[in-house]
Amino acid sequence: MRMKPPFLIRYLLLFAFSTVPMWSQAPGDNAPFTGVVVQDKEPVSGAQIVLTNPDTGKQYKTKTDKKGEYVILGVTVASYKIVVISSDGEVLYVNNGHVIDGKPFRIDLSKPEASGGAAGQGVENARRLKEQMAEETAKVASLNALVMEAQNAMRAQKWTDAETALTRLIEAYPETTRWELYKALGDAEGHLEKYQEAVQAYERGIQLAQAVALGTAPDDPRNPNPDPARATAGLGQMLITQGNAYAKLNKVDDAVACFKRAADTNPNPAVAYYNLCAVEFNTNRMDDAVAACDKSVAANPGNAEAWFLKGSALYKTGKTENGKVEARPGTVEVLNKYLELDPNGAHAGEVKSILQALGQN
Numbered sequence: 001m002r003m004k005p006p007f008l009i010r011y012l013l014l015f016a017f018s019t020v021p022m023w024s025q026a027p028g029d030n031a032p033f034t035g036v037v038v039q040d041k042e043p044v045s046g047a048q049i050v051l052t053n054p055d056t057g058k059q060y061k062t063k064t065d066k067k068g069e070y071v072i073l074g075v076t077v078a079s080y081k082i083v084v085i086s087s088d089g090e091v092l093y094v095n096n097g098h099v100i101d102g103k104p105f106r107i108d109l110s111k112p113e114a115s116g117g118a119a120g121q122g123v124e125n126a127r128r129l130k131e132q133m134a135e136e137t138a139k140v141a142s143l144n145a146l147v148m149e150a151q152n153a154m155r156a157q158k159w160t161d162a163e164t165a166l167t168r169l170i171e172a173y174p175e176t177t178r179w180e181l182y183k184a185l186g187d188a189e190g191h192l193e194k195y196q197e198a199v200q201a202y203e204r205g206i207q208l209a210q211a212v213a214l215g216t217a218p219d220d221p222r223n224p225n226p227d228p229a230r231a232t233a234g235l236g237q238m239l240i241t242q243g244n245a246y247a248k249l250n251k252v253d254d255a256v257a258c259f260k261r262a263a264d265t266n267p268n269p270a271v272a273y274y275n276l277c278a279v280e281f282n283t284n285r286m287d288d289a290v291a292a293c294d295k296s297v298a299a300n301p302g303n304a305e306a307w308f309l310k311g312s313a314l315y316k317t318g319k320t321e322n323g324k325v326e327a328r329p330g331t332v333e334v335l336n337k338y339l340e341l342d343p344n345g346a347h348a349g350e351v352k353s354i355l356q357a358l359g360q361n
Contacts, residue, residue: 033075038109047084051080052080055223080097082117097116143169196249233266269299311354
């Protein structure tokens with residue numbers, strides 16, 4: 001009997017697209033930033049403490065008291081650049097990445113390296129530093145505006161607008177280690193059926209995510225604490241969506257390679273193996289399709305679609321003698337498993353017809 005047309009595209013793109021995350025992270029826990037500034041064990045009074053969040057450009061400022069002590073309340077827990085400036089405008093200390101988590105922080109200007117920083121370079125440096133901080137704040141605000149524009153466009157499914165905003169964002173921030181931007185660009189281009197462009201965007205995102213996961217990504221002051229676990233998950237997702245794009249371009253071997261790599265990368269490879277099964281099925285590689293579906297259901301036995309694909313592949317490769325199909329071992333059991341999991345599913349009628357053709361009432 002005739003099978004329904006291939007359904008690779010219908011299923012492969014179920015997991016392909018998502019929205020770009022906000023540039024500024026959602027507010028987290030707050031903590032006080034307290035401590036003391038000393039010089040050769042003597043307190044330094046009247047020194048200005050400036051905290052700058054490199055991710056958002058947000059700043060907190062205070063001054064040390066007569067004992068050299070300082071307090072800033074309500075600081076969002078994150079990594080900050082810390083600058084200590086004297087009452088004369090001289091930069092005394094610079095620390096480019098200290099995590100504010102509520103613990104007291106002692107700064108000894110005579111031993112700046114002991115507290116993770118370095119000595120400043122005078123009044124002129126203070127002026128330059130202030131200008132740089134202002135420029136960085138303006139740059140982050142501009143980048144945030146582009147992220148908001150891209151996110152709003154993706155939520156409204158205005159894919160051309162999203163692609164434009166993301167392209168501008170990446171052009172303005174070429175040194176980024178934020179793989180999520182390239183994933184979002186690939187997603188938008190996939191919706192626009194620009195599959196070759198999507199492949200390229202995902203490839204760059206995959207490279208960055210892998211570097212973050214391995215801890216080899218270059219320093220990015222605007223992304224000081226990338227999450228390796230999140231990058232690993234994103235790597236698997238992008239390999240699947242890149243495989244989908246390759247499938248759309250009829251580059252089957254490239255798609256297969258992506259899905260296999262995604263399965264090796266992901267601790268839960270059910271989706272990757274299912275997509276591999278689908279692309280093998282649609283290119284009539286039925287034995288390979290069965291093997292991939294076996295791995296998919298092993299990882300997620302509740303995926304009815306994988307059982308259907310496996311059963312269909314087994315049925316299509318059964319022998320036909322005198323107009324009667326001789327099913328391969330396991331065909332009936334696999335198709336019944338689909339009905340058990342999804343008795344009213346999209347393929348229930350087709351499965352029942354196949355079972356009837358096999359003499360199963």
